[in-house]
Amino acid sequence: MEQHVEQADPSTTDAQAPAPTEPRIQGLFPAQVRGVDSHGATFHTQTLIDNFGATEFELRLTPRVEAGCRLLVVADIHEATVALHGNVLRAEPQADGSHRTTVSVTHHRFL
Secondary structure, eight states: OOOEEEOOOTTSOTTTOOSOOOOEEEEEEEEEEEEEOTTSOEEEEEEEEEEEESSEEEEEESSOOOTTOEEEEEEEETTEEEEEEEEEEEEEEOTTSOEEEEEEEEEEEEO
8 A cells, every 4th residue: 555645845935835734644544434424314334534634634435424514433544543533524526426525633542
């Protein structure tokens, strides 16, 4: 599995610099997700986190979830298993019927 970390370039000037970004870990990290979909039904599914940062992460979900929905995600990040509680920031529909979902981390705990 290939993974890498991206960081903002500190050598750029303020005029050139994009908005500050946190370091990101790119990779495919297996995850189990529990939540409530847009129809009010609870779900439990397996997926992959593919863009991970300290305050938010992205994954694909087949169930449609609304912004503000709370999720519990248990993920294997490298050699650690972490429980991530978070709120959905956005869920963008994809051509395959899934939704690219961005989640803001509200609490985490290493298991």
